[in-house]
Amino acid sequence: MPQRSTFHGSGALAFSTKGEYGVRLMVQLGRRYGHGPASLAEIATDEDLPRAYLEQLVTSLRDAGLVHSTRGARGGYELALPPDQIRMGEVLRALEGPLAPMICATEEPDHALCDRSARCTVNILWIRVRDAIAGTLDAMTLADLVPVRHVPIDPRLATVAAPGAGSREAETGATLAGATS
Amino acid sequence: MPQRSTFHGSGALAFSTKGEYGVRLMVQLGRRYGHGPASLAEIATDEDLPRAYLEQLVTSLRDAGLVHSTRGARGGYELALPPDQIRMGEVLRALEGPLAPMICATEEPDHALCDRSARCTVNILWIRVRDAIAGTLDAMTLADLVPVRHVPIDPRLATVAAPGAGSREAETGATLAGATS
DNA sequence: CTAATCCCGACGAACAAGGTCGGAATTGAC
């Protein structure tokens, strides 16, 4: 496949495929958590994604300390932390860079102010959007996306799969009414 | 100037220049609200933006019913509504298209489900991000971005510039309900 | 009439997104 058709996020503020594929990759690793390393080929098949491309993405995730790799035969990747301790904000930041809808709204405190910062009244808008996104993303963990497993092999893992364990409830008032149903 | 340096939104989920310039354009129109039409050349100079490019953007805003145009000499553009009745969400949607971080999280009810929608547990993440963005944007109006004017020429216009006009207090949670259904 | 303005469609260069490729290094299994 040369390229994905049209554009997978049609409008404004779209994530790139890096973000999308990377999250799907992480979810797969979440399902396999506790089963030892999983090879990229395996995951690429499961999610129907180009393996060579996933290699690039997983490198970012590894460098960010989110996944751990094992080289050699029977090697692969696995989560470096339990799923409920991986905030989705971290995942997306590792994949796509800092969450910043605009150059003057970087997450870094040493934000590169635009030259017009003096009379720039628009700044507050981008800041608020950035905070809303970051807040939402950091309020969700990978555990919220991994489908519940019936019976974990290791009973100690039951606490991990418990819903809403660590992640605070978001203050965004998210009404996700019947989204996918 | 052929192109803007590097990329004005460095990381993930960046607005394009359409969104940025368009908002700045609207703010300028907000400052001039009540003073009759303003020409694009004037605004382009004030904001130091390419006039020919603004022409394209303002077309979208006009088609969305946010600005009103007057043709001919001494013509120009003006806001079609008072600033406090223009939600920033509308502005950005007009400029950039629907707020959708991912194809499977469109604002339209007839969302084109990705082919994997059955076993897609990731969807909820994009939906929440989309709601957070839309909620934040729709809770702010153009009046929140226009710097307060000291003394309007026409005293009747004081009501327009007055801060308590209503939509300021909208909390993010309330407006979300209507958006999704 | 003339000058200012909006209006419209076509055009084009630069750039990042979205992948592909080939090979080197590492390791488990036999």
Next chain:
DNA sequence: GTCAATTCCGACCTTGTTCGTCGGGATTAG
């Protein structure tokens, strides 16, 4: 020791969107 599976790494290529530019036509005030 050999072999196969796998991560690791950098270079390369292609395509579409973004970010504008350009030239002219339609409209209207003075």
